Structure formats: C-alpha cells, structure tokens
Amino acid sequence: MQLAKENLLAFYQTMVTIRTFENKAAELFAAGKLPGFVHLYIGEEAVATGVCANLTAKDYITSTHRGHGHLIAKGGKVDLMMAELYGKATGYCKGKGGSMHIADVDLGILGANGIVGAGQPIAVGAAFACKYQQNGAIAVCFFGDGASNRGTFHEAMNLASIWKLPVVFVCENNMYGISNCQRDHMNICDISDRAAAYGVPGVTVDGNDVVAVFEAAAEGVKRARQGDGPSLIECKTWRWRGHFEGDPATYKNPEEQKTWLQKDPIPRLAQKIIELGHAGEADLANIADAVKAQVAAAVAFAESSPDPVPADVLTDVYAGQ
Amino acid sequence: MQLAKENLLAFYQTMVTIRTFENKAAELFAAGKLPGFVHLYIGEEAVATGVCANLTAKDYITSTHRGHGHLIAKGGKVDLMMAELYGKATGYCKGKGGSMHIADVDLGILGANGIVGAGQPIAVGAAFACKYQQNGAIAVCFFGDGASNRGTFHEAMNLASIWKLPVVFVCENNMYGISNCQRDHMNICDISDRAAAYGVPGVTVDGNDVVAVFEAAAEGVKRARQGDGPSLIECKTWRWRGHFEGDPATYKNPEEQKTWLQKDPIPRLAQKIIELGHAGEADLANIADAVKAQVAAAVAFAESSPDPVPADVLTDVYAGQ
Amino acid sequence: MKKMTYAEAIRDGIRQEMKRDSAVYLCGEDVGKFGGCFGVTAGLVDEFPGRVLDTPITETAIIGSAVGAAAVGLRPVAEIMFVDFTGVCMDELFNQAVKMRYMFGGKAKVPLVLKTICGGGVAAAAQHSQCMEAWFTHIPGLKTVMPATPADAKGLMAAAIRDDNPVIYIEHKQLLGLGGDVPEGEYLVPLGKADIKRPGTDVTIVAWSWMVHRALAAAEALAKDGISAEVIDPRTLVPLDKDAILASLAKTHKLVIVHEAVRTSGFGGEIAAVAAEEGFDLLDAPIKRVTAPDTPVPFSPVLEKAFLPDEGKIIQAVKELF
C-alpha cells in the first residue's frame, strides 16, 4: 500500500507531538512539577500513531498506564492532558484522575488505566456495544507484553472471538514489564502466537515502523468493520525510559538500549518522507517547531490554571448526585 | 506400550469403583439423602483413572466440583467420601466440606473445589513446592473445558512454563460447561492447541480410552519428573448426567448423548481385558461385586455415623486455634 | 396486584425494563437457554432475541465487558451466578465500574447492574453460600440492593436498571420461591428508602434480605411476650436510609441488627456506628448484633443451622435488652 503524502505527514505530526509532550513531561517531572506516577511512551510513538490513524472519533480505544501516546493519537487535546498531569481543575478529569486515568469519552477514549490488563475486557464491551447498536464503530485495545500474561487477556480474547466482536487487540511489546523482560515472563517469542488459542488471526509487525503498524492495523480494522471479528497485532518496540520517571532502569542491557535507540521511529519516518519527496528537512523542522509551541502553550495553560477546590472531592461519585 | 495384566485390572477396578460410587450417589440424591449440590463423573472415569495410575501418594492433584472420580483414582477412601457427602462427622472433612470440598492432603489430594478454575494455580504452587524441595514429586491439575476459558488457566500455564514446573494439566473436555457446549464457549476444536501460547506441549486423546489416557499422562508425568516442565493433555469425553443432580439437561442433543453412551469406557476396557485373555467375564463380575459391597459398606458407614455437633461450627477456622 | 414468586418478580422487573429500553441487555453464565442456575431468567432469551447472552465461564470478562458497554451507552444486567464468585471479577467492579466516573472527572456514566445471589440454608457449603454485602458497601460509587419480598424484588430491579450508576443487586436463594403480591405494570421502588416491615415501639430490629423474614418471625413471637418490635428493612444498604433507623430509635431506644453475613466487619458494624454516632442519645441499652459467627459456611445441615442466625437467636438477643 502506498500511503499518501498527507497520511505520512499526519503520522509525523502525531509522532512528534507525542515525543515532544513526553519529553516535556519528563522535564517537568524531574523539576518536581508533576505529582504522582508518570509513565512515558517515548520510543513507542509509531504504534499508537499507526493504529489510531485507522480510526474515527466514533471508534473506541482503551489505553494503559502508559497512555499519553494513545490519547494524543486518538485526538486528545494536549492542553487538557497537561493540565490533568498537573492536577488542575481545567484538566481532562478536573484533576481527579491524573496521568493514569485521562479519558475523553466523547472522543472514544475510554481511559488510561492504572490496572494492567483491565482495558482488555472493557474494549470487548465497547465492541459489543458497537455490534449491538450496529453503529459501524469498532474498538481497539492497547496493552503491553506484560499485560498479555494477565487472565483478562485470555478472557477478553475468548469472549471477543465467540461473539465475533469488532475489536482489534494491539499488543505493544516493548520487551519489559517494569524490570521483567519478555524472555523471563513468557516462554514464547511472538505474542501474536497467542491468538491461535482463540481462533483469532494474529500478526507481528515492526512497532517502530509506523507504516507497517498502519497497514497491519488497517487489516484488523477492516476485519472488525466487516463483521469478521477480532484480531491481534503485536508491535515489537522498546521502552526508552525507565518504567516510570525516576526509575534508572539499571536492569536494562545498555547494548540493547543503544541498538533500539538507533531504531527511533521518528527519524525513520522522516527519512522516508524526505526520500519520497513529500517534504524537506525544513518542512519537518517547521512541524516540530509548531508542535513545540503547542506543547509550550499546554504547559502555560496548565500552569496558569486553577487548582480544584477542596469541596470538589465530594462530587462526581454518583451520576445524578 | 503393552500394559501388564495387573495394570489393566487395576484400571478396571478403579473405573468400576467410580461408576458404582456415582450411581449410588445419584440414587441417594434422588432419595433426598444427600444435601447440597452433587456433580457426577459418570462416563468420564477413564480420565481420572488413566492419569492417576501414573502417580504415587507423594504426588499432588487438584480436583474440581466434579471431583469424586479424581479422589477415588488417587486413592481416596469411599467410606470417608460417602460420609462426607452425607455431612457426617466421620467424613473426610468432618461434614464441613461436602462433595465440593473433599480433600485428603496426606494422599496428595488438594481438594475438590467449588470455584471453577481455582485448582489451576494451586496445582502450580504444589508443583513449585516439589521443585523447590527437590522431592521428586509432581502435581496434576484436573479441570474442564469450561474452566479452560478462565483467566486462571492462562496465568497458571504461563507461570508453570516459565518456572519449568513439574505439573501436568489435564483438561477433561466433556463438551459442556453446565448448559454451554464447547462450540458456543470457544472458537477452537482442540483445547490442547492452547498449550502453544505458553511454549508448552499439548496433546489431545480419546478420554474414553483409559489406555490412551494412561499413555499420554505417562508422557506428561515423565516430562515433569525429568524436570522438562509442564504439559497439557486434553481428554475428550462426555458428561452422561445433567450438570448437577436434578438438572434434566434438556439442552443436550439426544442423538449425541446416545452416541457417547455407546462409547462407555468401562465395557471398552472390559472387552480389551477379555480379548487379551487377562480375565473372563466372571472375573470382572467378581470385581464389580466386590466394589458394590464396598460402596454399600460405605453407605452403611455413612448412615450409621454421627452428625457433627453444633459447636463444631467454630473449630478449624485457624490453625493453632 | 398479581401473586408471584420472588424469582418471577425479579424476572418481571427485568422484563419491564427490557421492554422499555432497548439498551438493556442481560448476560451471564447459563442465563439464556438454561434460564439461570435457579431459573430466574427462564424464557427471557426467547422473549428478547439477541439481548440475552450466554457467556463462557469468564466472570472477569463478564463484568469487564459490561463496564465497557455501559460506558458507551448500553445498560447491561450482568449476572454473576453466585455472589461468592465476585472475588473473580472484583477488580472490574471496584476499580473499573465504580471509579470511572470519578476518575474521569464526572465525564462518564456506567449504568451497570451486577445481578447475583447470596445466602445459605441449602448446604451449598463455603464457596456457594456467603453473604458479602459489607464489601460492596465499602466501595464508593456503587449502590447495594438486597430485596426481601417479591414486590421489592421487582421494583428495586427496575430502579437498579434505570439508575445511571453501577448497582449490585443481590438476591437470596431462600427467597426465590417466596410468593407475594406484586404490582402489575410499571413499578419502581426507589433506591435509598427503607421499608418498615412491621411497626413496633419497644425495640428496633434492622434486618435485610432473608433475615427480614427471620426478624418478622421473631417479632411475632416477641409480641406474645409483650415486646413490640419494629422491623426495618433498609432494602438498599447504599444508599442507606439512616433517617428511618434513627426515627425508629427515637421511639424504641433499643437496637438489634440482624445479618446473615459473618460478624466481624459486617454491615451491622456500620449501622451500629451510625447509631452510636448520630443516635447515641436515643439509645438506652447496648446495641446487639445477631449474625453468623466468624467462620466459613459449613456444609452439614446440622452445622449450617448452628451457623445461621434465626428467630431463636434474635429473640434471645432482644430479651437480653429487657
């Protein structure tokens, strides 16, 4: 499939937005400005970007604790996200959720999630609703290599299969669950092989190649929209940072880390764009500058936003309260 | 493998004991003598028998809600079992457990279990202890086709695999989980195919052929004892009765039921024994008579045993109480 | 009014709401062609094609998927066959269903009914007989419903389905066959409103689910001894109708709480705490709790009888106050 210029430039824009947002979050965390846990998506941008490029605002995604990339790729607004990271009243969750719980249900984002694997059956439920309501929408479930060991994976895959639901399971295999590397937490190489246990097609792609991810996801999304049921896509990638900010990740092999840094998905895409003549270095630099300004504005928005007031703690527990 | 006469006769004895015990339990339940839920193993005797024939009293098993067959095959005493079904003070659990919780830890029987799938990680833990203590023992986990859909299956298989534990997973595929038949609860034919998701060998055998079960289990047990890790054996069989006593099982296809009744594992074994000249019909009838007497004695024991006393409700909650 | 059993009334409540709103669906293990382990949902699969779904044995995915479906606009009634199995899907209930709205800053709603059944008395032993409502009441964002009569069973089911929040609706095995008058046509019982099942003046007995009937039997016997007991059925534990309890205490000045769940940290503790905080001056005697002891549920009927609270134990507790 030959992707159009607009597509590739849109990918670039999204990936750079994620990278810039995440680098800024790292900086702000180190400066003590962000409370709580922050898990960054740096190095994995091609996955969320390639997958979400196949979706519309009517489609649903479930995300993870490492959710910023998914949210941005699905259309989440960086100012509302940043304000939420700060815990401000103007944030996506009015400061009640924080990084691990950002959601935008109107955009089909059913939330980052602090419980590893919890999104899997939730995505199945959203997909069930799409089928039940025959509204043509689908659901995508992002989860990690570590999460593929949880029972929720098994139950969600099986239920989606027998109910033939329009859901695409996207496993972001970044080779680690905190300090535990894939070869220590499972005895198989390709997580996509797990799909066969449910009569579901599974495929593995280079998760640092946004075009490969896009194409594999397009196939899964097509199946889902056609009523052919779920599929599993494993995207092999690498977590550049520690598990959370503050983790020096001494358990990682420096050689491996170096190798993976060289596979940075962003320059790879940039090179392709330039080779294809879709844009020049200067054009790409312009995109990056615009993104930088956008993220800076998001920080300014967050910093100038008010904190919630203490009484807010009691609201939003029950609907119709 | 050519099995010795003693082996085949021992299989026969065990299978007839299970069948006789279960038929008696059905009769007693219908007569209102047994309280609570009773799930019978009739038709599936070859599975427990063929598997447990590979084990010693030092090995462990975890059982299910449909546990009588496993217990008998592992050496459980029918009088203590029957007394427990009656809820008597002389029963295996002093009347505290009932059919769904019979255990004999000294015989390595870690309990029937009322929670479907709960035995899977428990067996993994017992196998871990065997490996940790280097005592040469192994664990076997019995569970149903329905239970293979629970997250416990996934997590137990994966953990057993990466820790290379001496455990054999035995899936009794009797084609139903209560009213839900296999084709409605999963999208694959052979549950043994699920083993590949964990890098574990899986095999499917005719669960109504005790010799086939024995041989497959022998292979799994050998692997386990040699330190080669877990394996999964699927035994295809059929639940003759309703899910529990009292269930008319109208959801079953009568044709299918008829076909399976013709595959009764007991006459099949009898025929083989006779063909091989290991015994005559009269010898087998003698075995059956002896078993009948044993089960009748178990009933007499149970009926003449005292009920627990009300104060017993408070004991056995804590060790060292 | 129509005579029906508690089981039929539950079904009637589900039927009423399924007819009214196509977003309502029912799913769970064996709820379809089998009609539910106790026959409660019998026939609904034929009445509502495509809206009553049998699931595999997959509690985690049953509740997890119900959360996802509810968050995007459906109104699932998701059955967990026995309340004892909720340990399998607790995360989906307490970290997902009930927290989504709050964590998302009020920008989601999760109208999900977890339908299940509790209780002993059928020799179903330790893993099929429990009463676990105290756990659910300790989960902000969840409502806990435990009907004791056919009419309440219908009206509370309908209200639970119509509520925009996660609700756990807990039936009791002993009540399934209980008959009673149930309003025909649309009927709703509001969540959070206690019902005085028997008025009285000398002592307040708070009980719910099966224990309402044990308390009523005790009250009947106590009346013969000249003690007038008021029996209050909160019907929903969260929201709790504190006012009804405190108003009763203002009359009787004595409180006995009865629950089938084990004693320590049962919901009786919460009610006792409310009374000792907000009604301390109304009380003129120690609060009593009549509960199961702190043990698993035993199998043998002899032991289970000793385990379960009953009218004898309630009468004794009440008499100790006089």
Place this chain on the structure above:
Amino acid sequence: MKKMTYAEAIRDGIRQEMKRDSAVYLCGEDVGKFGGCFGVTAGLVDEFPGRVLDTPITETAIIGSAVGAAAVGLRPVAEIMFVDFTGVCMDELFNQAVKMRYMFGGKAKVPLVLKTICGGGVAAAAQHSQCMEAWFTHIPGLKTVMPATPADAKGLMAAAIRDDNPVIYIEHKQLLGLGGDVPEGEYLVPLGKADIKRPGTDVTIVAWSWMVHRALAAAEALAKDGISAEVIDPRTLVPLDKDAILASLAKTHKLVIVHEAVRTSGFGGEIAAVAAEEGFDLLDAPIKRVTAPDTPVPFSPVLEKAFLPDEGKIIQAVKELF
C-alpha cells in the same frame, strides 16, 4: 536496638525468617532484581539464591500458587505490589487460602503471607492509593496486620511468617522512610496484641498504620489544650485486641476512631459496634469516626489533602466531645 527505617525493618523481618526456615520464600512482581516497587525487598534476591522469585504480571497465579505451595509445606511470602490490586486475586485469597483449612475439616494449613502496601498521600490516584483492610477483616480465617512503626514492622512480619494461617501484611507508603529503633536479632511481635502508643485519660483514639502518627500529632496538640488523649494502635485488626480498647474506655469514656479508608463499612464501624455492644455502659458521649469520605481517592494533591484524615480533623472531632 538499631536505627532503621520501616522499609528496612520489613526487610529485616523477612530476612530473619528466611534465615531461620528454608521453607520461606518470597515471590511477586519485581521483588527480585528490582528490589520491589518501593525498594523494600532490595538485595534479598542475592542473599537468598533461588528463594526470591520475580513473577510475571499474574496476581491470580501469584496468590493461587502460594496457596498450593503453602498447603504442601512451604511458607510463601507473596507480594501484591499495591493492595489495590488484590481485587485481581480476591478469589484465591478469600475462597481458597483462608477456607481450605475449614473446608477440609482442619486437615490442612496454609501458612501464607500476602505482603502488600496501602495508602495515599503520593498522588497515586484512585487505583493506587486505597485502604482496603475492612474487606480483609470480613474474611474468617485470615489475619490482618498493619504495622505503624519500624519495630512493629519487623516483629509483626516475623510473626506473620511464623503463623500457620494466611496473613495479610499491609505496609503504608507514607511510613517506608520513617526511622526508629528496632531490636536486633530475633524479634517477634505477637498478632492480636494492641500497643498503647500514647497513654491518656480523657479520650481514647484508636488508629492504625499511618493514622497512628496523625493521631499522635493530634494528641500532642490536644495536650496543650488540656485534653489527655490515649492513642491505641491495634497493630492487627484480626485478631483484634478488644480488651485493650475496652480497658481504655473504662478510663476515658470517650471513643474516637481514625482510619484512612473510606467511611462506610470501614473497620471503624466494627470497632464502634464492639464498643456499643460490649462497652456501652462505659461510654458517656457519642462515638466519633474520623475517616476519608465515601469517594474514590482523587489525584490532585489539593483534593487528596481534603480527602485524607489528618490531625486537624482528629482534633476537631475530639473537641466536639468536650
């Protein structure tokens, strides 16, 4: 005596028992080379080769396998990284681990320690900040341990490991860095024995875990206002040292219970019920509970501060009694 932090003391307790008994092993997510999410188990993997095991993300199998291992003779210390994740393995804990002995007629023992951490104050939001002890105390067969000081942390960990029953040992994030004197060499604190963390005569404050320190701070301030508060730390909620609480009430006649968990059906209710049942005549004022409100834990530090009980809220509650 040796100065160490609460985290070091926990590790010391584990070390003591691992040295003593080769049947003790430690397993959980990232407990090995990573040293635990908060560094509590750092170094043990090197000290005890083959006995400290990193697991996949598999809470169900962590606790399920620990049950199996314990039932056949080992003594697992199985870590669940945050107490908030116990919803994932609740069945393994409450239907398997704690019921085996009873269901089997006393013919099994399950010496398993579920080690985990609770509590707020670090902006970890709704799924990583909860206090869920009330659930655990409602599970007959389980013991619930919540140390507040380094010495208790060591002694109670050792006692938990040595106990022949399932024990849940709940640390608190806010206490990990707290320093204190800890006995060197073998040290055990018996389960079921409260500790009077500060003696007093005018009001009894019962608090545990982090809240002990908030209560002590409040007592300090109250002393300046002439109110002498006795601070009782039960240390283990099950078994509960009722005698210590009732003895204190016999002196003070006033009870304030403080817990970080949400209010409704928190363990404060149980303590209030015990006091209103067994100590009614000792009380001369309403019982007070100082708790978190019935909401999920919010993320923003501003909101979380409003959510958490603190000395200000305790002082206010106490003063309302005078």
